[in-house]
Amino acid sequence: MYRYDEFDERFVRERVAQFTDQVARRLDGSLTEDEFKPLRLKNGVYLQLHAYMLRIAVPYGTLNSRQLRQLALIGERYDRGYGHFTTRQNLQFNWPKLRDVPAILGLLADVEMHCIQTSGNCIRNVTADHFAGVAQDEIEDPRPTAELIRQWSSAHPEFSYLPRKFKIAVTGAEADRAVIKAHDIGLRLRRHPDTHETCYEISVGGGLGRTPMIGKVVRDYLPKKDLLAYLEAVMRVYNLEGRRDNKYKARVKILVHEIGAEEFTRRVEAEFALLDGPSINADPEEVARIAAYFAPPRYDVLPAVSNTLEAAKAANPAFARWVEVNTVPHKAPGYTALTISLKPAGQAPGDATSEQMRAVADLAERYSFDELRVTHAQNLVLPHVRQRDLYAIWQALGEAGLATANVGLVTDIISCPGLDYCALATARSIPIAQAIQSRFADEARQREIGPLGIKISGCINACGHHHVGHIGILGLEKRGIESYQITLGGDATENAAIGEILGPGLAAEEVPDAIERIVSVYLAARSEGESFIDNVRRIGLAPFKAAFQETARAAA
Amino acid sequence: MAAPAKRVPLPAILLANDLLDGDVVFAFVDGASPLAWTRDPALALVAADDAAAERLEAFAATELRGNRVVDAYLVDVAIESGSPVPRHFRERFKTLGPSNRPDLGKQAGDGIASAPKG
Numbered sequence: 262m263y264r265y266d267e268f269d270e271r272f273v274r275e276r277v278a279q280f281t282d283q284v285a286r287r288l289d290g291s292l293t294e295d296e297f298k299p300l301r302l303k304n305g306v307y308l309q310l311h312a313y314m315l316r317i318a319v320p321y322g323t324l325n326s327r328q329l330r331q332l333a334l335i336g337e338r339y340d341r342g343y344g345h346f347t348t349r350q351n352l353q354f355n356w357p358k359l360r361d362v363p364a365i366l367g368l369l370a371d372v373e374m375h376c377i378q379t380s381g382n383c384i385r386n387v388t389a390d391h392f393a394g395v396a397q398d399e400i401e402d403p404r405p406t407a408e409l410i411r412q413w414s415s416a417h418p419e420f421s422y423l424p425r426k427f428k429i430a431v432t433g434a435e436a437d438r439a440v441i442k443a444h445d446i447g448l449r450l451r452r453h454p455d456t457h458e459t460c461y462e463i464s465v466g467g468g469l470g471r472t473p474m475i476g477k478v479v480r481d482y483l484p485k486k487d488l489l490a491y492l493e494a495v496m497r498v499y500n501l502e503g504r505r506d507n508k509y510k511a512r513v514k515i516l517v518h519e520i521g522a523e524e525f526t527r528r529v530e531a532e533f534a535l536l537d538g539p540s541i542n543a544d545p546e547e548v549a550r551i552a553a554y555f556a557p558p559r560y561d562v563l564p565a566v567s568n569t570l571e572a573a574k575a576a577n578p579a580f581a582r583w584v585e586v587n588t589v590p591h592k593a594p595g596y597t598a599l600t601i602s603l604k605p606a607g608q609a610p611g612d613a614t615s616e617q618m619r620a621v622a623d624l625a626e627r628y629s630f631d632e633l634r635v636t637h638a639q640n641l642v643l644p645h646v647r648q649r650d651l652y653a654i655w656q657a658l659g660e661a662g663l664a665t666a667n668v669g670l671v672t673d674i675i676s677c678p679g680l681d682y683c684a685l686a687t688a689r690s691i692p693i694a695q696a697i698q699s700r701f702a703d704e705a706r707q708r709e710i711g712p713l714g715i716k717i718s719g720c721i722n723a724c725g726h727h728h729v730g731h732i733g734i735l736g737l738e739k740r741g742i743e744s745y746q747i748t749l750g751g752d753a754t755e756n757a758a759i760g761e762i763l764g765p766g767l768a769a770e771e772v773p774d775a776i777e778r779i780v781s782v783y784l785a786a787r788s789e790g791e792s793f794i795d796n797v798r799r800i801g802l803a804p805f806k807a808a809f810q811e812t813a814r815a816a817a
Numbered sequence: 818m819a820a821p822a823k824r825v826p827l828p829a830i831l832l833a834n835d836l837l838d839g840d841v842v843f844a845f846v847d848g849a850s851p852l853a854w855t856r857d858p859a860l861a862l863v864a865a866d867d868a869a870a871e872r873l874e875a876f877a878a879t880e881l882r883g884n885r886v887v888d889a890y891l892v893d894v895a896i897e898s899g900s901p902v903p904r905h906f907r908e909r910f911k912t913l914g915p916s917n918r919p920d921l922g923k924q925a926g927d928g929i930a931s932a933p934k935g
Contacts, residue, residue: 308839311840311911311922312834312839312840357839358838359837359839609917609918681910682915689910689917691915691917738907741905741906
């Protein structure tokens with residue numbers, strides 16, 4: 262894991278001191294709310310529906326046990342005993358008091374964490390594949406790149422007042438688990454076909470919200486050494502030419518769309534050619550220093566398949582199902598990467614209590630080289646688990662209420678906080694997710710349905726990624742009541758796609774029936790081994806629309 | 818000159834977030850005392866006419882300037898069992914708490930039973 266150097270430490274501590282003074286001046290009346298609001302937002306403090314909310318960055322989703330325990334402590338001491346993991350690999354506390362925030366920031370600084378650039382029109386927390394460094398399909402660990410971008414973008418003087426917020430995601434694998442095509446900039450590490458050198462494919466102009474767009478590739482193979490200069494060129498074109506007259510048209514996706522990807526690329530390349538690359542790009546020694554922090558741990562030499570695991574699976578079908586659903590192959594023989602579902606029935610997706618955070622921290626320390634990850638799907642990952650330890654981990658997770666075997670299945674729903682917490686939301690999300698979880702609670706049925714991503718947002722801003730859900734649900738207000746629009750065919754992977762609207766909005770209680778009908782069409786029409794999204798692509802939307810209309814008619 | 822903001826339909830109550838805590842608070846009046854803040858929505862002062870609404874608006878402006886609350890605004894209500902209940906579902910949630918966590922928020926007594934009134 263990356264460790265703060267003296268500069269990082271001083272930077273974060275200075276920011277804590279600054280914000281402590283700013284809060285004091287707000288409380289003694291020296292600062293008005295209009296003056297204070299941009300300052301609190303620069304430190305991740307929002308005012309939400311019921312209380313303040315504090316958003317904490319988890320850079321590229323990587324945490325250690327000490328950090329997670331500190332989050333648990335903060336949740337217990339300054340919040341209501343729980344936290345919410347978000348789709349951008351952050352953690353949000355929903356109930357902190359403004360007067361306590363300086364103390365919380367101090368506790369975060371103690372464990373090399375902060376809230377800087379988790380809000381505002383700047384480059385936000387850089388996200389990455391949650392299986393970084395361990396996935397078998399990986400070309401290279403994306404986290405050194407993400408860390409380099411984090412350092413470059415933190416308090417960058419030229420890019421601290423952009424037209425709008427700016428989100429960057431990085432993946433180093435063939436499969437996209439970081440939703441890079443739905444980010445302002447998406448980076449994919451790939452090999453050049455001729456030189457076999459590792460390069461970056463750069464996509465720009467992806468994003469969800471009221472105008473969802475899939476990012477366009479502006480460079481197929483950017484040499485790694487040119488990364489920061491190229492990013493600087495992209496950001497400079499956007500900063501100069503992005504619209505500032507209308508916040509709804511201010512994201513880079515609108516600029517790319519309005520002038521076209523080709524013209525945008527031409528302008529970026531022209532800017533890139535003018536830049537003094539060597540003065541901007543990172544020193545190779547610094548790049549190597551950063552990369553060294555992400556070196557693989559000292560794995561034991563183990564057989565590829567653990568007999569201990571196989572025996573435990575044979576003796577315990579429930580454990581075998583959990584292993585089948587929640588683990589993925591690992592680079593190191595005898596190891597696996599384990600996803601801990603934060604989607605047990607009846608719980609808000611992504612919520613974890615302080616006790617659960619401590620339980621996971623203990624497991625990471627004991628069984629995963631003290632490392633864990635936050636996923637954009639609002640789950641946690643133990644990235645380096647010996648197969649033979651899985652049974653003990655499963656038992657411990659069971660005691661913590663975290664042994665749900667549903668990763669990637671119909672009940673593993675991404676959901677924003679919605680109107681239960683968020684001041685921007687127009688409808689609730691969490692109860693819809695819970696109602697669908699309840700409808701599809703039967704584990705055997707979930708497995709029969711297979712991989713199916715449902716994503717729910719409580720407003721057009723799309724924090725719940727509904728546009729790229731296989732089934733997307735968007736909560737809106739219609740004539741004073743909550744109404745839910747269903748989309749179909751979205752995809753958050755390397756085959757990124759925006760879902761299409763099936764029909765008119767539904768009342769909250771009608772949503773589970775609509776999902777049921779959509780799933781029934783799939784089950785009736787699928788061919789052997791065909792996944793939900795592949796089925797939608799093969800048979801088209803018409804049969805699903807017809808079934809959806811039945812739901813709408815029955816509700817009318 | 819900008820047109821004056823349109824007022825919500827009456828009757829209405831004034832709600833805001835406490836500056837220090839972020840907790841939702843409501844303008845109320847205790848007997849002949851001046852207006853103050855309470856965390857209990859049932860005690861919110863209901864403005865039934867323009868004069869009462871103007872009084873709440875003036876109080877909001879003073880309290881915002883005085884840095885005691887943020888985000889103060891009038892909300893139209895219906896009277897149910899003698900208490901004001903916001904007509905819009907968003908504001909109803911604001912007077913209750915998260916619908917998925919009945920153990921949190923005002924519905925659980927947070928900020929009502931434990932906090933001083935006003």
